[in-house]
Amino acid sequence: MPWERINRSIKEQPGFINKTWLAGVGNDSAGGFYVFDTIENAQKFVTGYFPAEARVFGVAQTTRVFDAMATEAASLDMNSAHHSGHVSIKPGAFVYTEVQLHALPFDQVAPWRELNPKLKQQRGLLSKTWLSGLHTGTPGGLYAFDTLENARKFAVEYFPTEAADLNAAFYTRVFDADVTEEASRGMGSPFYR
Structure with missing residues (x-):
């Protein structure tokens, strides 16, 4: 993967703040978690730059845009490195989750006040x-975890029970x-400050 070339190109994108590179376990996928200054700049990135970069590699792509302001309180409560939280231990793994629930405002659909205390008890969860x-x-x-083992256990054993409780x-x-x-450090990832 040509990290340096891609990092330079991404840093030139309007509104780019930082990126945490992600390498899929068991499938050799590469991607990332990007932070932009506005939703509009994130939308320009996923409709312009990103599809063009995927074409260079001849691969299909998946992108999603999220509203950081809608989840700020819930993320702050979970020590989010993207919302002023501080992770003092270098992450060993990351887990991405998404649950199919109704298209309602975040506070109405995600019972984060009940879920966060349970999530905080997960072994090795940093953020x-x-x-x-x-x-x-x-x-x-x-999610950032201290080890790959704890991340796998969360994704395979715990998270399916959370989704089942939500019937989703x-x-x-x-x-x-x-x-x-190394590639994430070069992109200002908040996990490696």
């Missing part, structure tokens, strides 16, 4: 940034943070 899909309200999150279909991905640390 969670809550996500709320733009135009969909679909809740989810980017879900999507999870586990990422190895160690293989992308």
Whole structure:
């Protein structure tokens, strides 16, 4: 993966703030969690730059835009590195989740006040940034874990029970943070400050 070239190109995109590179466990996928100054700049990125970059590699792509302001209180409560939280231990893994729930405002659809205390008890959890899909309200999150083992256990054992309690279909991905640390540092990722 040509990290340096891609990092330089991404840094030139309007409104770009930072990126945490993500490397899929068991599937050799590459991607990232990007932060932009406005929803409009994020939309320009996912409709312009990102599809063009995926074409260079000849791969299909998946993108989603989330409303950071809709989830700010819930994310602050989970020590989100993207909302002024501080992660003092270097992450060993990341987990991405998304749950199919109604397209309502985040506070109406995601019972985060009940879920956060349970999530905080998960072994090795360092941080969670809550996500709320733009135009969909679909809740989810980017979690940072201390080890790949704890991340896998969360994604395979715990998270399916949370989705079942919500009676909803879900999507999870586990990422190895160690293989992308250097590339993420070069992009200002808040996990490596």
